[in-house]
Amino acid sequence: MTTIFRPYSSSDALRSDRSAGDRFRHRQKVRQAIRENISDIISEESIIGQSRDRIIKVPIRGIKEYRFVYGDNAPGVGTGDGTSQPGQVIGQGQGQGKGQAGGPGGDQPGVDYYETDVTLEELVEIMFEDLQLPDMERKKLREVLAERTTKRKGYRRVGIHIHMDKRRTAIARIRRRVASRNAAVETEEERFPFHREDVTFRRLRQDMKPQSNAVVFCIMDTSGSMDTVKxxxxxxxxxxxxxxxxxxxxxxxxxxxxxxxxxxxxxxDEFFNKGESGGTYISSGYLKALEIVHARYHPTLWNIYAFHCSDGDNFPNDNDAALKSAKALCEIANLFGYGEIKPLSSSHYEDSMLQLFKSINMPNFHTMLIERKEDIWPSFKAFLAREKTES
Amino acid sequence: MGKPWAVEDLKYWDEKIREKVEEVGLSCFPQEFEVCDHEQMLGYMAYSGMPAHYPHWSYGKSYEKLKTLYDYGVSGLPYEMVINADPSLAYLMHGNSLCLQILTIAHVYGHNDFFKNNFTFRDTRPEFTISNFKVRADRVRAYSEDPSIGMDKVEEILDAAHALSYQCRRNMAIRKLSREEQEEYVLAAAQPQADPFHSIHKPAEYVPPDLTKIPLQPEEDLVLFIRDHNPYLSEWQKDLLTISHEQAQYFIPQIETKIMNEGWASYWHHYLMNSLDLPESLYMEFLVHHNQVVRPHPGSINPYYLGFKLWHEIRRSYDEPTPEEIEKYGEPDKSGSEKIFEVREVDRDVSFLRRFLTEELMREMDMFEYEKRGDDIVISQVSDEENWQRVKDTLIASTGMGSFPVIRIDDADYKQNRILYLTHAHDGRDLDFGYAEKTLAYVYQLWGREVLLETNVQGSGYVFSYGDDGFNQRRKRQ
Structure with missing residues (x-):
């Protein structure tokens, strides 16, 4: 009997990524799990200022490998350093201090991870996968040629001094010198100066980039009746x-x-945290938005999205004005939505703008009722469906 | 990093090690070593070392986890990985130093001998290990690629089967009775006992046992039982259940002998390395690695440490017993070396600990029992005079297959309605509630009818059920 040694071969190593398929499948399951929880996850995040690379901890359900295992009241045994005393605290929670998990598949529940890291980018991607937006049929964006950048594009003989390429110029000189060594024997000069023909300039081209601009108007009722939940x-x-x-x-x-x-x-910050008191004129918010649009975001250059959240508790004498200004906003916006937030416990069911806004018959206007967290994602999907059908 | 090495060096040292191996009486399968890099090693680890293994997302998950831990330096890679097969197959890491390779080779021979000789491995048929895994992989792939089945359905069955695959008979030494033998047994048990006072007692009434009951005696092999008794499973589904059962059967001996096996391999690598006349530089490096491997892990049990210590202690107590030991157990009847070879054949972790883990050793290792109180993990008992036995019992209860709850099928036709009635043999440890709910859903999925599970929660009887309307729980009626 002889022992066999199979030496390392790097070519084997290169093609031996055997777990790729299973990893892919696992990743799919993670995404699936995220998708199922997306309405919980997205309601946790702060609205803007998040970098797209930011890593978010997302709780995952559904990718654990369940089996019958012992719960919290199962004691364990460990070894100490000789100073162990009854009552001594040696760790916190699950996972730590768990010894001897057993062979393959013997994992204790504490070992399984409950959270996974995804970037916001990935999360948003998953969100929109869920929306199933037809990419190809996207509405033509209002594009403007805006960004002017300069791009290098080759070299040329003439140009301004600042664009001169020193390296190429020097190379051209050396080349000329080598080429002329035999021909010009009589010039035994030390110097071999630059010639006008050596000088090379970078050629630059102006580049116009189409740019798509969008502005999102977040309009919110900050009157006294809007509490933290809303x-x-x-x-x-x-x-x-x-x-x-x-x-x-x-x-x-x-x-x-x-x-x-x-x-x-x-x-x-003020928007979300500062509460005001007093009554509500919804029209005031719309008029303000219109005013800002006219001052800074001209509709021919900007795609305008506006959304208004309120609890629908408007002063009746403002209703006509609200209706009128809402129509005006519809005309210039890609999409305009009104969300009435009425947590289930709230008692203001009688005051609702939803009825009133029904008379606005615009394809890009959408109203919805949000009663609890779970409503957000479906309402949002319905809201965007408006835009999809448009154009 | 130590010296660079070539495969020739490995062969040279292997030859020397093998001489010693034969000299001390280890009896091994032929050995094969494969040199691999760390990526391949992670791959092998995720698939339990098997060169071929059926695909399932859980292995991808396991790979990702291993890789994350490795990349962040939380855990290194094992020096060695060896699988129970004939010829035995082991992996050596390309980047390790020569010293580590020699150490690994010596260690591997320890495992190899253990696989070949320990009784729990007797029925694993190591000559077929690799081909069996390959054949199973081919079958699973074929089902996944079959257009009438597909990966999703295969996964559905495997998910459920994986959840239950370790709910099976755990004692390798006891043969499973056939239906006929069970009938005989039940009939015999039903006979009234011979009563020496029959003249004054009313004769016990003979109650004929119900021989139509299924299962006749509580059944621990959940997956197999469902495979054989759910008429609505198709052949490929049954085959997947068989595959996952066989796979679990293959791993159970390793779970059952983790402490002995690692201890045995550490004991022998230590012995072999010391007998090799290693050059000093290699020897010093060896000592560092060795101490790293067999060091105690505070707060938990390091099987290498515990096993290594126990094997040494057994040998010592037979070769050089202390006067107290002679007084307690009598003169040893065999040499230490004979004894350890005997033990490595006839014991598994549970019996190994029960027989050889003494009060003195436990105190020396400062073993304690811990439990969860609120959010803290607190030491509840230490190995002092009154409590060492309890600490030992706790350790034994959580050793090997003891970390899996015992759940038996009592009745497959409960209330004559094909309801599956399971009983958890409660031993003081409650089931994890969330996990029980999810796992019960898998049982229901495979069984296709309502499933009941009787268990104990904080001292009172409960029945969990999973049926068409999902999970329910109620207090057990007394």
Whole structure:
């Protein structure tokens, strides 16, 4: 009997990625699990200012390998350093201090991971996979030729001094010198100066890039009746809208408009955190948005998305004005939505703008009722369906 | 990193090691070594070392996890990986130093001998290991590629089968009775006992046992039982259940002998390396690695450490017993070396610990029992005079297959309605509730009818059920 040694072969190693298929399948399952929880996950995130590379911890259900295992009251045994005393705390929670998990498949529940890391980018991608937007049929974006960049494109003999390519110039000189060595024997000079023909310039070209601009108007009722729960729901919705718009346009701006009886443009922080008191004139928010559009975001250059969250508690005498200004906003926006936020516990069912807004018969206008967290994702899908059918 | 090495060096040292191996009486399968890099090693680890293995996403998950841990330096790679096969197959890492390779080779021969001689491995048919795994892989792939089945359906069955594959008979030494033998047994058990006071007692009434009951005696092989008793499974589904059962059967001996096996291999690599006349530089490096391997892991049990210590202790207590030991157990009847060779054949971890883990050793290793209190893990008992036995019992209860709850099928036709009635043999440890719910769903999926599970939760009886309307639980009626 002899022992066999099979030496290492790097070519084997190159093609031996045997787990690729199973890894792919596992990854698919992770994404699947994320997709199933997406409405929970997205309502956790802060709306903007998140870098796309940011890693988010996402709780995963459904990819654990379940079997019958012992629970928390199963004691374990460990070895110590000789100083162990009854009552001594040696660790926290599950996973730690668990000894001897057994052979393959003997994993304790604490070993399984509950969270996975995904980047926001990936998350948004999964979100839009779920939306099943037909990429090809996207509405033609309002594009403007905006960005001017210069690109290098070859070399030329003439140009301004600042574009001179020193390296190429020097090479050209050396080349000429080598070539002339035999021909010009009589010139035994030390110097071999640059000649006009050596000088090479970079050729630059102006590049116009089509740019698509979009602006998202987040309009929210900040009157006294909007409590934290309602704001939280609104925030989730705005986050989605922002992510959606950002996935499609290269240049996205967000404008926050808060209103009670009067409206003003605010920062994100103020938008979500600062409560005001008093009544509500919904029209004030719309008018403010219109005013900002006219001042800064001309509709021919910008794709405009607007969304308004309110609890529908409007002063009756403002209703006509609200209707009128909503129509005006519809005319210039790609998509305009109104979400009425009524958590299930709320008692204001009688005051609703939903009825009133029914009379706006515009294809790009959409109203929805959000009662709890789970409603957000379906409503958002319905909202975007509006845009899909348009154009 | 140590010296660079060539395969010739390995052969040279292997020759020397093998001489010693034969000299000390280890009896091994022929050995094959394959040199691989770390990526391949991770790949082998994810698939339990098998050159061919059927695909399933859980192995991809396992690979990702291993790779993450490795990339972040949380855990290194094992020096060695050896599979129970004839010829035995082991992997050596390309990047390891010569010293590590020699150490690994010596260690592998320890495992090899153990696989070949320990009784738990007797029925694993090592000569077919590799081809069996290959054939199973081919079958699973064929089902996945069959247009009438497809990967999703295969996965569905495998997910469920994996969840239950370790719910099976665990004692390798006891033969499973056939249906006829079970009938005989049940009939015999039903006979009234001979009563020495029959003249004054009312004769016990003979209750004829119900021989139509299925299963006649509680059944532990969940997957096999479902395979044989659910008439609605198709052949390929049954085959997948068989595959996952066979796979589990192959691994159970390794789960059952982890401490002995690792201890045995460490014991012999230590012995062999010391007898090799290694040059000093290699020897010093060896000592570093060796101490790394057999060091205690505070707060848990390192099987290498525990096993290594126990094997040494057994040998010592037979070769050089202390006067107290002679007084307690009498003069040893055999030499230490005879004893350890005997033990490596007839014991498994549970009996190994029960027989040889003494109070003194436990105290020396400062073994303690811990439990969860609130969010903290707290030491509940230490190995002092009153409690060492309890600590030992806890250790034994969680050793080997003891880490899997015992769940038996009591009745496959409960209430004459083909409801599957399972009983958890509660030993003081409750089931994890969330896991039980999900796993019960798998049983229901395979069985196709309602499934009940009787268990104990914090001291009171409960019946969990999984049926068409999902999971339910209720208190057991007394």
């Amino acid at each position: 704001k939280y729901l609104a925030r989730s919705f705005f986050f989605l809208l922002y992510q959606f718009v950002r996935a499609r346009y290269s240049n996205v701006e967000v404008v926050f408009v808060g209103h009670h009886t009067a409206a003003k443009e605010v920062t994100e």
